[in-house]
Amino acid sequence: MTEFTEVVHSIRAGSLTAEQASADYADLRSAIGELAGLVADCGGLVELLTDVAAFAVRAIPGADGAGVTLLRVDRTDNLVEALAASASFVAEIDKIQYETLHEGPCITAALERRTVRSGSLGGEQMWPRFGPRVGRLGVHSALSLPLLLPDRVVGAINVYARDKNVFGEHAVELGELFAKPAAVAVRNAQILAQARTLAAQLQTALSTRPVIDQAIGLLRGRSGSSAEDAFTQLRAISQAEHRKLGEVAQRIVDEAVRRAIARHNPV
The missing domain is CATH 1.10.10.10 (Winged helix-like DNA-binding domain superfamily/Winged helix DNA-binding domain)
Known part of the structure; x- marks a missing residue:
């Protein structure tokens, strides 16, 4: 099903106005356009990941904050290579996910190579420890998008909202469209960072x-x-x-x- 057909169905169902759909896709195009110049302009890997997180908030309707995580999916002892967040509450959630509990939507999305979401983290069965912990922080919706390339999983984008049931099919669609070029940008930045490290060594x-x-x-x-x-x-x-x-x-x-x-x- 094409992007246009998806939007038409949403409009007919009354869940999305034509004006809102047009505004959402304009935000998505703007965010993707910003990705193109990131690697050349960024000062480092963490700075780029921070920019990608900020662009994700712009691209995905309903997002209150986002984080981008670069993962070593072949490691179990030290899964995270680098991460950044658009807001302090996202950084707090990331710490719970990666350091405290080793459980959460980003890990699931990356390891299973699929988009995952929840509209009520407090009662979420997929992450029985992570969900209630984050719900108590006043964050109830999550959308995690794997950053996929043909030969690897680069990492994941985690998008959060304070209200319940924020991320519907429209948000998922826009998020997945954003994640494709984001994966390329993040991977290019990773390669550049590795080259800089090697040169320094x-x-x-x-x-x-x-x-x-x-x-x-x-x-x-x-x-x-x-x-x-x-x-x-x-x-x-x-x-x-x-x-x-x-x-x-x-x-x-x-x-x-x-x-x-x-x-x-x-x-």
Whole structure:
């Protein structure tokens, strides 16, 4: 069934006026248009997720707040990679869902790759601990949309409203239309963030490599060991002290410099 046909049925049923349908789709188009320039303009992954959450509130009628969560669906110990919310009450709900209870609509939507919703969280059977907890906060409606790509689940968008039974079929339809380009935007931002992290790690490696080589040379000079054995010794010190390899190497070099200065400048 096409988007137009869905709208016509809703209008005929009296649940949606033509003016409201036109306004809702205008909001959706505006929100999707904003997604296009996000990756190039955003300062980081969390900033982009925050923008996507704000656009979701604009795109989905009835929403009082939204959150966007980037998930590691192949992990059980640390499911969340990054998250952001459009409002403080959504951040509070996310903390309940991901940290306290490990149960809720976003987790269901992502793991089962389907849209889920509730119009009365206080009595919701799908999430018997999460629902009543959130209902007591005065939030009664939820709509969670998985962020799907052909080969993966990126995460989910969680949309909340304080009133009951807010998200009907029209809201679901608009939410799913928004979630498709949102998934692409979020995935592109994730790739960009990973590339930035890798570049920073490579830069760190390049800057610390000379000092590591110096430390290996000093260790070889003390023990007469091979370069491989000296590196193994350096790594063992790093692990024992729970410090980065470059930090340990720098300390060894600094100590050697201090000893050399002391020998040449006796008190």
